[in-house]
Amino acid sequence: MDGVLLEDGFPADRLFNQGYSYTYDDVIFLPHYIDFPTDSVNLSTKLTKNIDLYIPCVSSPMDTVTESSMAVAMAALGGIGIIHYNNLAHEQAALIRAAKSRRIPFISDPIFKSPSDSIDSIDEFVPSPCIFVTESGNSKSKLLGVVAKYDWESLTEKEAPVSDYMLGSPFSAPSNYTFEQAAAILAEKKLDYVTLVSEPDGEVVDLFTATDVERVRGFPKLGLPSLGRDGEFMVGAAMGTREHDKERLEHLVKAGADVVILDSSQGNSIYQIEMIKYVKRTYPELDVIGGNVVTAYQAQNLIQAGADALRVGMGSGSICTTQEVCAVGRGQATAVYKVSSIAEKSGVPVIADGGIANSGHIVKALVLGASTVMMGSFLAGSNEAPGAYEYQGGRRIKKYRGMGSLEAMTKGSDARYLGDTSKLKVAQGVVGAVADKGSVLKFIPYTMHAVKQGFQDLGALSVQSAHNLLKTGVLRLEEQSGCFLSQLSYNIRSHFFVGHRMQPALML
Numbered sequence: 001m002d003g004v005l006l007e008d009g010f011p012a013d014r015l016f017n018q019g020y021s022y023t024y025d026d027v028i029f030l031p032h033y034i035d036f037p038t039d040s041v042n043l044s045t046k047l048t049k050n051i052d053l054y055i056p057c058v059s060s061p062m063d064t065v066t067e068s069s070m071a072v073a074m075a076a077l078g079g080i081g082i083i084h085y086n087n088l089a090h091e092q093a094a095l096i097r098a099a100k101s102r103r104i105p106f107i108s109d110p111i112f113k114s115p116s117d118s119i120d121s122i123d124e125f126v127p128s129p130c131i132f133v134t135e136s137g138n139s140k141s142k143l144l145g146v147v148a149k150y151d152w153e154s155l156t157e158k159e160a161p162v163s164d165y166m167l168g169s170p171f172s173a174p175s176n177y178t179f180e181q182a183a184a185i186l187a188e189k190k191l192d193y194v195t196l197v198s199e200p201d202g203e204v205v206d207l208f209t210a211t212d213v214e215r216v217r218g219f220p221k222l223g224l225p226s227l228g229r230d231g232e233f234m235v236g237a238a239m240g241t242r243e244h245d246k247e248r249l250e251h252l253v254k255a256g257a258d259v260v261i262l263d264s265s266q267g268n269s270i271y272q273i274e275m276i277k278y279v280k281r282t283y284p285e286l287d288v289i290g291g292n293v294v295t296a297y298q299a300q301n302l303i304q305a306g307a308d309a310l311r312v313g314m315g316s317g318s319i320c321t322t323q324e325v326c327a328v329g330r331g332q333a334t335a336v337y338k339v340s341s342i343a344e345k346s347g348v349p350v351i352a353d354g355g356i357a358n359s360g361h362i363v364k365a366l367v368l369g370a371s372t373v374m375m376g377s378f379l380a381g382s383n384e385a386p387g388a389y390e391y392q393g394g395r396r397i398k399k400y401r402g403m404g405s406l407e408a409m410t411k412g413s414d415a416r417y418l419g420d421t422s423k424l425k426v427a428q429g430v431v432g433a434v435a436d437k438g439s440v441l442k443f444i445p446y447t448m449h450a451v452k453q454g455f456q457d458l459g460a461l462s463v464q465s466a467h468n469l470l471k472t473g474v475l476r477l478e479e480q481s482g483c484f485l486s487q488l489s490y491n492i493r494s495h496f497f498v499g500h501r502m503q504p505a506l507m508l
Contacts, residue, residue, distance in 0.1 A: 054078025340369020
């Protein structure tokens with residue numbers, strides 16, 4: 001057999017040109033040759049032509065996935081969060097400012113009272129060790145004092161207004177302090193908490209406690225954070241393609257958005273092409289991401305208009321029903337491969353959006369040509385996702401809904417489906433619930449380690465290396481049978497479902 005070339009499986013260009021539309025679960029990579037340890041794999045990548053990330057993770061602009069807390073956590077991890085626009089322009093801008101004003105990898109929710117207010121129950125302190133007293137009872141006015149939980153508990157007349165017993169303004173630090181800087185102050189001053197305030201107005205931005213220090217140090221070590229040219233956490237924002245969205249764009253730019261995504265289920269439209277040109281003409285330093293697309297033709301139109309990256313996926317999300325309702329879309333594995341093949345020629349990075357249910361899907365998306373993956377359900381249900389936890393059948397859950405659901409459309413997301421001028425609304429998404437996953441600060445690092453192991457098995461040291469190995473035919477693929485997938489699903493659910501929660505790196 002010496003000198004004989006052994007071929008096994010199929011190169012990507014052959015597999016994806018047979019007229020079939022493959023999802024991630026339809027294909028499997030064959031292992032290659034390992035000559036390096038897992039920790040040598042480098043997952044740093046490009047979000048757009050001009051923006052680099054330490055990890056290839058992007059949180060989806062969905063109103064049950066990304067607001068300030070998620071954006072802060074994703075930036076701290078080395079990825080980026082894209083804040084949704086199912087709200088008023090000034091509300092979205094406020095969420096951007098809230099995220100960019102911090103350098104600590106999570107957001108707490110300080111509690112505020114006015115001087116004339118009283119505290120009726122100890123439950124009002126949950127989960128904070130203190131309550132802030134400001135002139136108007138919110139964060140946008142002067143800080144007058146503070147009421148500590150243990151001080152209130154010792155009061156004999158608890159019905160009295162807080163002005164009667166509040167203490168003076170607590171020790172504070174700038175809100176742009178890093179985690180280590182803030183932790184050092186707590187240790188040095190022997191404090192239980194420190195107030196983080198904005199400069200120069202002194203508004204209360206957050207509360208940082210000794211408990212927070214222990215919690216964060218219990219998480220896996222964070223990598224390099226995503227910082228913009230302003231030195232603040234990098235934050236993205238979604239917007240529409242209508243004329244009035246030009247006014248929203250101005251709000252986003254003033255709030256400090258580092259990148260904008262033109263959010264549409266079908267991006268190859270005159271509305272998006274004209275908006276891409278407007279953004280690049282009006283704010284030439286601002287990167288704009290176009291999409292969603294699934295074909296080379298769609299991609300080429302947006303690239304020619306000036307898009308700095310492309311978002312790929314149509315109907316592949318877990319709560320998206322576009323393919324069933326409209327009979328339009330494409331299997332996500334095929335879509336990522338086809339769009340990446342054309343976008344790579346223009347140096348335009350691709351974001352694989354939708355269909356990510358486990359770490360293996362992330363490996364497949366990246367190797368097939370994507371530079372980053374956008375995640376919705378994968379992050380929904382986490383501590384950082386918007387919304388309050390509820391209990392359903394004894395399990396802690398959070399609501400998760402598609403932006404094409406009728407519920408989301410009533411808030412304004414119908415523009416994403418070019419249906420904002422229609423009298424009849426046709427849903428292209430559903431509403432569901434996701435089990436509590438804990439913090440993304442914990443499960444994303446584990447997931448990234450699993451992705452590195454996948455890259456090691458494929459002999460790829462980096463995202464770019466994986467792309468090259470696929471393009472040159474070194475990496476081979478095969479179609480998976482339905483029987484194999486059924487057995488795989490059974491094995492995962494039989495062996496890895498623990499305490500109503502899947503192991504993070506395997507199934508979320």
